[in-house]
Amino acid sequence: MNIKQDNFIIRPMTLADLKLSLSWAADEGWNPGLNDANSYYVADPQGLLIGELNGEPISSISAVRYSQNFSFIGLFIVKPEWRKKGFGLKMWQEALKLINNRPAALDAVLEQVNIYHKSGFETSHSHLRYQGIISGEISPDIQELNTINFEQICSYDRLYFPAERPNFLKAWINQSNGKSYGIINDGNLVGYGVIRKCKVGFKIGPIFAENQEIAEKLFLALCSYSESKNVYIDVPSINQPAINLVEKYQMQCVFEHVRMYSVQKPNLDWKNIFGVTNSTLG
Numbered sequence: 001m002n003i004k005q006d007n008f009i010i011r012p013m014t015l016a017d018l019k020l021s022l023s024w025a026a027d028e029g030w031n032p033g034l035n036d037a038n039s040y041y042v043a044d045p046q047g048l049l050i051g052e053l054n055g056e057p058i059s060s061i062s063a064v065r066y067s068q069n070f071s072f073i074g075l076f077i078v079k080p081e082w083r084k085k086g087f088g089l090k091m092w093q094e095a096l097k098l099i100n101n102r103p104a105a106l107d108a109v110l111e112q113v114n115i116y117h118k119s120g121f122e123t124s125h126s127h128l129r130y131q132g133i134i135s136g137e138i139s140p141d142i143q144e145l146n147t148i149n150f151e152q153i154c155s156y157d158r159l160y161f162p163a164e165r166p167n168f169l170k171a172w173i174n175q176s177n178g179k180s181y182g183i184i185n186d187g188n189l190v191g192y193g194v195i196r197k198c199k200v201g202f203k204i205g206p207i208f209a210e211n212q213e214i215a216e217k218l219f220l221a222l223c224s225y226s227e228s229k230n231v232y233i234d235v236p237s238i239n240q241p242a243i244n245l246v247e248k249y250q251m252q253c254v255f256e257h258v259r260m261y262s263v264q265k266p267n268l269d270w271k272n273i274f275g276v277t278n279s280t281l282g
Helices: 015-027 036-043 087-099 110-118 150-160 166-173 212-223 240-248
Strands: 003-005 008-012 048-053 056-067 070-078 104-109 122-132 142-144 178-185 188-197 202-209 231-236 252-262 273-275
Touching (some): 008 087, 015 056, 015 070, 048 087, 056 087, 070 087, 110 122, 110 252, 150 166, 166 178, 166 188, 178 212, 202 212, 212 240, 212 273, 231 273, 240 273
Parallel strands (some): 070 104
Antiparallel strands (some): 003 008, 008 048, 048 056, 056 070, 122 231, 142 178, 178 188, 188 202, 202 273
């Protein structure tokens, strides 16, 4: 899959390459988690691409193929000094080859939406990033997620994500510098959430829950891990109860990106998605 042109090659990332790309993401202000690399890498190692010019890494993109029916594009970065020279287009084209006309999604910054439209991606809705400092609390029915049957977690996650993602999920919910909680009702998992420490503050994602009351309990439990620092969460604009929840705690909207899909939009119950996992892997 390597391509060569003017000493520019695109190849699958090593774990070290992925950590380098995430450092670029931090430079761009994307505020990745401290341990994101380990979780991302197990999702689809061949779908993480690095671009090298004369042996120097200058660009990256991820095209994580969760299944034949769903992929997610992210981590699309060209180092500033190499922009507007055609390298980004080469990365994008290689990512599209990996997806091979199958359904895919991405989260676009507002100024890039029209560009992705030209590649066949259609706008669905916005994800609104909220920020705030919340002390939090852990209610009696909150459980550590790693005490809950993993297959049960995977089955629940599949209700609110367009594909199974067990490798990623196992790493994500058990990562260092993170915490994950769930709530069991009559033997059934009715909600779970994850928080992780980032370069700045903490990010929550996802929170999937059967209703706002369960989501609020998970939200407060997760915030109790935040060391009284800023917490960030990406809330779907089409879930008004989710917006009501974060605004109840005086969180402020600080950023917006646009969820876009190619081929077909998955049928998800967005009213139970109170926070998406993240903008790089969906």
